[in-house]
Amino acid sequence: MKLLTKANRTKLEANAATSENAHLMPDVHIDHRPVVKLFDPCGAATWLLTEIEGDIAFGLCDLGMGSPELGSVSINELEAITGPLGIGIERDKYFEAEMTISQYAEAARASGSIAA
Secondary structure, three states: OOOOOHHHHHHHHHHHHHHHOHHHOOOOOOOOOOOEEEEOOOOOOEEEEEEEEOOEEEEEEEOOOOOOEEEEEEHHHHHHOOOOOOOOOEEOOOOOOOOOHHHHHHHHHHHOOOOO
């Protein structure tokens, strides 16, 4: 399954460009809202993604082991995953971020998982 729509990718790339140029705006704190939520329907893994460059996306990654972290993930690798029932990683088509990525990260660290 294609995990990102064209609109998702465009927004993720725009966020990455803004973050990349953040050093030019020292008084501005960049804290994007997640653009997309990916999840394993047969497990506990969840990803809230804010940026992408090429194949590598950045966001809050929770593999379901109680220690969610901000980090990077390969979209191609996620698309290649096939779970025990032959089901792969999916995109939450109805996800709309209510907080910034740092707020999601703080809440996830406190609870041990992403609650989005």
